[in-house]
Amino acid sequence: MELRQLEYFIAVAEEANFTRAAQRVRISQSGVSAQVRVLEHELGALLIDRSGRSATLTPAGVAALEHARAALAAVGAVRAAVDEVNGLIRGRIVVGMVASCTFEPLFDALASFHAEHPGIEITLTEDSSDRLLDQVRAGSLGLALVGTPADAPLLSGAGTMSGAGALPEPRAVSGPRAMPVVAEPLVAAVAPAHPLAVRSSLRVGDLVPYPIACLPTGTGVRAVFDRACAAAGERPRVTLEAAAPTAVAELAARGLGVAVLSASMVDDQPDRLRSMPIEDVPTLAALALVWGDTHDPALRVLIRHCHRRFAQPTSTARPTSR
Template identity: 50%
Template sequence: MELRQLEYFVAVAEEANFTRAAARVHISQSGVSAQIKALESELGQPLFDRSSRVARLTAAGKAALGPARAALAATAAVRDAVDDVAGVLRGTLSLGMVTGCTITPLFAAVEAYRQVHPGVKLAMRENDSQSMLAEIETGSLDLAIVGTAGAPPATVESMTIISEPLAALVPAGHALAGRKRVDYATLVGEPLVSMPSGTGVRAALEIGCEQVGFAPLLAVEASAADAIADLCARGVGIGVLSESMAREYTDRLSVVRLGGNPVPAVLAVVWSRTPSPAVRAFVPRLAAAFKK
């Protein structure tokens, strides 16, 4: 059994597709397939059900996935420990950010980091916050900027960037236009334009509505703040964003603070409680970029 076989196995399991896994590990699909077959032969059990386009784990594959990840993590830890002593950083640092959200300080931190640690390859991707938190805990993502309702879970290390109430974006002519603050009960029956499930803004909205006894009436879900503002300006519904995000659109929409919710919308940096040297070196760059 070879470490590269375990790496390919984990890649196929996480991508649920041999072609995407091959692109991820930078070898041909036939090469990945051959190594997986060799691993299955050694273990005496098929690891994947290949009867459909989706590569689904068999019972044996599910049992093997955790130990395979642990073996790869242990190998990486050995390499990191040696590099840490030698003062050398290399390898890959995977970074996640909220879908549809441009976070300029993150890019500034990447620029500063690359100047000092050119041997580290940075891989950036977008996803929803809930998924990225899960990836941090499993080790498939090193660090992410996520939105949460309230503080991030204690299972990860975190640095809060913004903690603030939600605000409603109201089009001209609406009864709430010009108001400074309303309670969540005012939203009963109002069509809303909101971020999708898995985002901090959406979770905070649902908590705020639930505490006064109703479920929000969702007209449209959109993952980008610009899209929410545009739809709101067209009269599709009341937009809901964090207060600082909403204030980017005061030139064409009224911004009305939503009061009474004890749970703020939080934007935070999260990383594993057992970070690699590359992560430990990156966090101060982020803190400087966000002036924390």
Template identity: 40%
Template sequence: MELHQLKYLVAVADLGSFTAAAADLHVSQSGVSAQVAKLEHELGHRLFDRRARSVSITDAGLEVLPHARAALASVTTIGTVSDELSGMMRGSLRLGTVIGCTVPGYLAGFAAFRRSYPGVSVSVVEDNSDRLIVGLAAGRLDVALVAHAEDLPATITALTVIREPLAAVVPTDHPWADRDTVSCADLAEATVLSLPAGTGVRSALTATCAAAHVDVTPSVAAYSPEAVLALVELGSGVGVLTATMADGRATLVAIPVADSVQTSLSLASASAPSAAARAMTAALTETLAPAR
């Protein structure tokens, strides 16, 4: 039994396929399959049921999985203790952020960490928040800046830095520009531009309109707020983002969405963070103002 086999086991279980696990770990799919098969042979139990189009974890796999997670976490802890005993900060850190993050303070905190700890190599992953949260819980990320409309899992420690409702963003000459609020019923009659499923904004939009018993499905889901705003400026539709995302656009106005579920941006870390993860969290906390 080898550590990388346990890592592959956890990745396949979390991501639901050998292909997705291989892509996440940057190894070949055949390598992941072969190593998991070797682990199964050594343990004498099938850990996954393999079908033509899907993979599901077996009862034996469910029994083994928490122990594999614990073993991987213990190895990380040993490295952290070693670094702390030697008074050095080194190693690697996996940092996740929402796609196209331009939050004031994020880059400043990142730069401060790099100046203080040049011996730590940092890999940055940009992704939708749902996948970042899964990555944190599975131990594939150390720290992440995530957007969410629901509470984060109990295993994740988080500091919320922004909390705000949704806004409909339109050009200053749009018929809605002078309105105090926009309802989900209004949005259902418009061409809506927003962010993809898995983002905090999209989750908040879905929850808000579900509570109003109105179906609002964006016609366009762009991966960055800047793309949505540019399309709104070109007259392609009504953007649904937050007011903060539209700051600084003199040609646009942000109108609150009535009875909106709030979306939050939080600095999150998994349980038992490494010394490097604690230092990165501290650096970002210094430059990101907590939400009130």
């Protein structure tokens, strides 16, 4: 008895047709028929009733089908276990990323992972952080890079983050698991001619008279800012929203409002923007890798790879969106 005979028998049983089964396993119909007959001869029983217009299972075939499927599944499990040990993982992982993000360390991590494990296909998709988290919880995403307040329950117990600190080990929390990769304070950025440009620092209340440019709801930066406004009892007007931090910064540079972003998003434009810390926004805006169930061996290997790559000082990391 050979595995291919079991595979062909399962194909005929599921397709109820020798021609469709042959197309599925990509050999000739005569080849499928011959191998099924060999299997029937070895078992000493007819498995497929060929008398009607469709191929149907005999009672012996019904009894054999479940065990044939189990045998092929067991072989697949053996192959997956050996592949994982040997670093020859195969599979497909869908990775999510907060929209308009150009966090190059993630791209570098995915590129080096692909070089080490070319058998794993990586698919990348963008969305808001809130929706990415929902997809991780639902299992439609294996891994996602999201923006979140650094003190969010998602990161509870994951360790203390700072912009230049070493990363903690990823730790399980209720729901998805998370590993912060970088966190920064919020700043207000204005054009050099703006009335606030002469200030060395600000408070949330100082922003109330001016239109605010910020990332949309569902991003980590916006969540941190909205929470700080509520805590201060202030209601600055967010009149300009853009998904890309560069667009938010450009709006401020043209004098259309005060940009509220994380520090690294504006620190490369000193001639066009003046940035100031917002003193009463104590929470950092973080980028974190999140994942759910890790039954998939390919996903487990990717998570371990990312932890090795990100468990380094992050002072040179320059996220341009979250």
